[in-house]
Amino acid sequence: MTLVETHPGQAFIITEIADDFARLQAIRFGIAEGARAICQAIVPGGPVVVRKGKQEMALGRNLANRIQVKPVEA
Amino acid sequence: MSHTCCEVVQERVQEGDRKVVLAGNPNVGKSAVFHALTGVYVEVTNYPGTSAFNDEERVAREVILAADVVINVVDSAHLDRDLFLTLQLIDMGHPVVVALNMMDEAKANGLAIDVKQLSDILGVEVVPTIAVKNQGIDTLKAALDRARPGRRTEAIVRRLPAGIESPSDALMVLEEDEEICQQYSTARGGQREEVYRLRRERADEIINQVVSETNSGATFAVKLSRFSLHPLGGLVLLLAFLALMYQVMGVWLAQDVVGITEEWAFGEHITPWIVGNVSRLISPESFIGQLLIGEFGLLTMTLAYLFGLLLPLVVGFYMVLAFMEDSGYLPRVAVLVDRLMIKVGLNGRAIIPMILGFGCVTMATMTTRLMGTKRERTIATFLLSLAIPCSAQIAVIATMLAPLGIGYTALFVGFLFVIYGVTGMVMNKVLPGESSDLLIDLPPLRLPRLVNVLQKTFLKSKSFLTEAGGIFALGSVVVAALNAWGVLDMLQSGLAPITERWLGLPRETANAFIMGFVRRDFGAAGLYDLNLSSHETMVALMTITLFVPCIASIMIILKERGKKEGWVIWVVDLALAIFLGGVIHRLMFWA
Numbered sequence: 152m153t154l155v156e157t158h159p160g161q162a163f164i165i166t167e168i169a170d171d172f173a174r175l176q177a178i179r180f181g182i183a184e185g186a187r188a189i190c191q192a193i194v195p196g197g198p199v200v201v202r203k204g205k206q207e208m209a210l211g212r213n214l215a216n217r218i219q220v221k222p223v224e225a
Numbered sequence: 226m227s228h229t230c231c232e233v234v235q236e237r238v239q240e241g242d243r244k245v246v247l248a249g250n251p252n253v254g255k256s257a258v259f260h261a262l263t264g265v266y267v268e269v270t271n272y273p274g275t276s277a278f279n280d281e282e283r284v285a286r287e288v289i290l291a292a293d294v295v296i297n298v299v300d301s302a303h304l305d306r307d308l309f310l311t312l313q314l315i316d317m318g319h320p321v322v323v324a325l326n327m328m329d330e331a332k333a334n335g336l337a338i339d340v341k342q343l344s345d346i347l348g349v350e351v352v353p354t355i356a357v358k359n360q361g362i363d364t365l366k367a368a369l370d371r372a373r374p375g376r377r378t379e380a381i382v383r384r385l386p387a388g389i390e391s392p393s394d395a396l397m398v399l400e401e402d403e404e405i406c407q408q409y410s411t412a413r414g415g416q417r418e419e420v421y422r423l424r425r426e427r428a429d430e431i432i433n434q435v436v437s438e439t440n441s442g443a444t445f446a447v448k449l450s451r452f453s454l455h456p457l458g459g460l461v462l463l464l465a466f467l468a469l470m471y472q473v474m475g476v477w478l479a480q481d482v483v484g485i486t487e488e489w490a491f492g493e494h495i496t497p498w499i500v501g502n503v504s505r506l507i508s509p510e511s512f513i514g515q516l517l518i519g520e521f522g523l524l525t526m527t528l529a530y531l532f533g534l535l536l537p538l539v540v541g542f543y544m545v546l547a548f549m550e551d552s553g554y555l556p557r558v559a560v561l562v563d564r565l566m567i568k569v570g571l572n573g574r575a576i577i578p579m580i581l582g583f584g585c586v587t588m589a590t591m592t593t594r595l596m597g598t599k600r601e602r603t604i605a606t607f608l609l610s611l612a613i614p615c616s617a618q619i620a621v622i623a624t625m626l627a628p629l630g631i632g633y634t635a636l637f638v639g640f641l642f643v644i645y646g647v648t649g650m651v652m653n654k655v656l657p658g659e660s661s662d663l664l665i666d667l668p669p670l671r672l673p674r675l676v677n678v679l680q681k682t683f684l685k686s687k688s689f690l691t692e693a694g695g696i697f698a699l700g701s702v703v704v705a706a707l708n709a710w711g712v713l714d715m716l717q718s719g720l721a722p723i724t725e726r727w728l729g730l731p732r733e734t735a736n737a738f739i740m741g742f743v744r745r746d747f748g749a750a751g752l753y754d755l756n757l758s759s760h761e762t763m764v765a766l767m768t769i770t771l772f773v774p775c776i777a778s779i780m781i782i783l784k785e786r787g788k789k790e791g792w793v794i795w796v797v798d799l800a801l802a803i804f805l806g807g808v809i810h811r812l813m814f815w816a
């Protein structure tokens with residue numbers, strides 16, 4: 152499923168980021184492919200906020216649509 | 226402020242012959258460390274990034290490259306994020322000292338860091354600090370003398386291109402930095418992502434070795450952060466915040482404080498005093514006299530405008546902004562408005578220059594540097610110059626609209642909003658290319674410290690004065706000269722047909738429009754004495770608001786966007802303002 156389809160509180164592993172620029176930035180911030188993260192909030196019609204450990208990062212909806220995740224147990 | 230955000234504070238100085246630079250991710254405490262290190266002069270820069278992702282980062286990179294010693298400030302509570310940058314700096318081969326800042330927060334969050342081991346692994350000095358309490362700063366100072374290049378990431382070193390002597394250049398070629406690649410006329414090797422991955426892996430490995438977590442409960446800040454992004458709670462918080470900001474900026478500063486500084490201090494005392502003294506030496510009617518103490522003179526208008534009007538507003542604005550930055554709230558606002566900004570071809574991050582624009586468009590235009598693409602910078606710059614009235618203007622507009630009743634104020638805001646939206650959407654459609662998606666890291670929410678806010682405000686206000694002050698002075702000299710040669714009068718009568726025929730305004734309003742070039746609020750202020758009807762007031766105010774920004778901001782636009790694009794923005798803006806003013810004039814007869 153895509154990042155947009157998660158819901159707040161859900162844990163997942165990021166499996167694919169289909170955007171070159173975003174993939175690089177995500178590596179910089181430590182929320183890259185393979186990382187385990189939690190959906191922190193979704194602004195209706197807007198960005199998705201994910202959290203990994205203490206780090207929060209917001210991704211525009213367009214981008215979130217291009218990010219594949221695999222849900223895991225919290 | 227965040228990656229999101231803005232400024233590269235530059236305090237360029239040297240310690241002895243060494244140039245020390247502070248580098249770190251947004252909100253890690255660079256300014257705080259900077260001020261704690263009194264006596265050691267350094268330059269502060271946000272995110273360097275060997276390969277720059279926007280204009281702001283390009284500036285930062287230049288600064289880093291010129292440094293002799295880099296103090297890498299990291300947030301101990303976000304070491305996993307920040308270590309990537311640390312490794313990047315070390316891979317560049319620079320002598321580095323790591324300031325492990327915010328140790329208090331790391332502790333509060335239940336994190337323990339093995340500093341000695343971290344230092345061994347990195348091969349550079351690592352000094353734990355709590356900058357706001359001045360802890361560890363002496364050790365940090367002492368460690369500067371032991372700054373040395375650290376242990377580079379082996380897997381990356383192995384990939385470095387041969388034949389490039391400077392290690393930082395070699396790394397940048399490997400990381401596909403456009404400029405540096407061109408310099409060595411090598412093609413991009415397509416290895417950037419691989420390099421990033423290797424570095425990320427090493428960072429994660431190091432974290433596993435040196436950081437241990439003792440608890441992981443949700444702190445108050447985490448809960449508040451969740452609330453600030455809640456669909457309803459976030460909106461309430463945002464509205465409350467905007468109301469507060471309007472109170473501080475729009476009412477308190479723009480009216481009360483400026484009333485004292487500009488009208489009383491300059492208007493009644495300083496300017497008359499200067500004019501009195503200077504006119505004893507130079508005749509006010511002479512050319513030089515007009516340049517110095519005439520209506521648009523350097524010692525009269527420029528001084529009063531810069532220090533009586535602009536400075537209080539800019540200081541106030543930077544204070545509010547520093548508050549927002551330090552609290553970590555600004556990136557959250559960007560998240561909340563992202564959806565709207567996408568419609569005009571921008572992303573949430575563009576809210577920062579837009580907010581700034583209500584303070585001073587000149588200042589805001591400079592911060593468009595933080596945006597991802599050229600296309601976004603063009604859109605933002607144009608929208609700023611077209612539909613965002615600066616605080617000086619807002620003050621005058623508010624005073625003129627107030628007597629006409631709330632209906633007119635609502636109509637005015639409504640018109641601006643629609644024009645902003647429609648123009649943005651059109652630009653989004655017609656400009657080639659694509660805008661970038663929102664992607665920002667959200668720093669933790671925390672209560673800002675007053676000292677830090679004040680220090681930042683001071684630094685930025687100072688750099689604003691030096692950047693915009695000279696330009697403004699130059700602009701005034703030009704206008705004063707035109708005035709002295711009678712060119713202004715000629716322009717006024719030349720413009721009259723447009724004002725009368727198309728806008729339906731009295732001939733004299735042309736006067737106000739020309740003044741608007743000099744000072745946006747001047748233009749509006751020039752309408753005061755004309756006894757306009759409600760209808761005319763509305764049309765005139767709309768036109769003036771949409772009208773080209775003041776001279777200082779035109780110059781900044783030319784500087785930031787280049788001559789060609791700058792002039793296009795200027796001319797289109799002017800034409801649109803007049804066109805829309807006439808349209809509104811006609812629309813209001815229907816209503």
Ligand SMILES: Nc1nc2c(ncn2[C@@H]2O[C@H](COP(=O)(O)OP(=O)(O)OP(=O)(O)O)[C@@H](O)[C@H]2O)c(=O)[nH]1
Pocket residue numbers: 226227249250251252253254255256257258271326327328329330354355356357358550551552671672673674677
């Ligand atoms: N608890 C704690 N807070 C700190 C420490 N150092 C800085 N702060 C606070 O963290 C916030 C950000 O600090 P700044 O010094 O503005 O950070 P910066 O890196 O200069 O931020 P930008 O210029 O916006 O990138 C401020 O509210 C500081 O008061 C510290 O060691 N401990």
